[in-house]
Amino acid sequence: MVSTTQVTWQLSGFGDEIDDDPAVQIAVLQALGANHIEVRSAWGTNIVDLSDEQLQALATLLSEKGMKVSAIASPIGKVDVSLPVEHEVERLRRAANAAKVLDAKYIRIFSFYYGEGVQVESIRDAVIERMRALADVAEEAGMILLHENEKDIFGDVPDRVLDIIESVNSPALKVAWDAANFVQVGVKPFDEGYAKLRPHLEYLQVKDALFANGHVMPAGEGDGDVLRTVEALKADGYEGFASLEPHLAGAHGLGGFSGPAAFGIAARAFAKVTAEAGVQTA
Template sequence: MITLSAFADEISPLPEEQIDVLARHGIKHIEFRSIHGKNVLDLTDDEHAQFRDLLRQNGFGLSAIGSPVGKIKITEPFEPHLDRYAIALKLAEFYSTPRIRIFSFYMPEGDDPAIHRNEVIRRMTALAGVAEAKGIRLFLENEKGIYGDTAERSHDLVTAVGSPALEHAFDPANYLEVGQDIDSAWNLLRPQVGHFHVKDYCTKTHKNVPAGQGEGQIPRLIADAVAHGYKGFCTLEPHLVVAEKFYGFTGPERFGDAATALKTELNARDVSFA
């Protein structure tokens, strides 16, 4: 069985509305990226305390801290960024959620990513080492413009770091945006996938679409993952209205379309979900 979750800030910046919409669709987990228009790492202690109380009152949990760790240029200093990482680690403990989404650093435009491989591995090894010592799992998401934008580099990175604390967060739409063949990406990465982002993409219209309506083969991939023992989260990140580099939005009504599409496809394949 898989567990459904969502980047709830795609619904609304208001946490109460996020929870209300998710509850109506039977989803009880959130990948915590932002509330009130503020990134999860920038909220005050009081805001975190209030949000945690709201989650508990409504029987909600977090699938992961949806941090922006690793969303800086590889040429920017790493050590100051570790302060941001320390906040994410603290929040994972605060929310009893030992899972953090991360990235693998933006490449300078025009540079061959191979030039920066050693530095990326150095940084990721440092992040994974701290996480492993704390019993936290890091989920490395693929995204356009970062070192791990292709399946081959994502696989190379996770393999080179070689830590049980570092797994892959598979995002089909992000692979399609860089021209990656989904079958080859999945076949290569499936053993490393510990997290799944549900975002589909149509290469003809260059738009994000509900699961099963694009070329991301999301229902088939999830079914295949479950058949091979996957029991993790599948997190809705539809990006149906806005899909920007640092921001995605879907809205309450379109989020309902995304949730219904995913559930319909999973039911058709007899994939159990909670």
């Protein structure tokens, strides 16, 4: 049954899942009805490694095309926790500079890998120390960090994500919800995570996956409870971003990849979900 009450969310997407060229990224996203882009890399270079000249060129291109940036999809925290605190603090400063140049307030981050054979509980204090240091940088910069529940990091399951958010206790650290990543670590996203994390949920990353084999699927075609989550978010008054991260054509050096055609498939699948839930995207 289609809901008759509609709300509007801002549609975005990981541009580098479409193409290395940001001009192509923008063209495809706009053709799919998005007015925002999530920037992870441009011209094959990660956002934290772009030169000042490249950042300015990207900002100029976005402005000329009337495209805004929903978030900086940084790799911060996607390193081993044994590295010094300063290692990711310095990289986050570069990500924050990119966010300033591109006029974005959100920066996506992670909560650290750990070595094989290491007990996850044993790294908790080191993770919290690092996440607090990152939150301090974000507070100083006037930006908001979005923790993504990536598999194989400390914050891969709802309880540990909540532990991070509550322990750091910063207005500059919020939750990016990724249903597919929860499925890939054996979590039923809506039943086991939504109620715990909803008070801190600031950003929706859109992809789905199957419990059977972990394969990533278009939204609504896997076990990620995407429709239930969208319906609940709508009922809760969520008015933020929904960022397409399809991962439908494997991976490349900078993250997941889809290509223009598969990205379109993902966008249309999510449009079907939002239409059923009575959510408009723009």
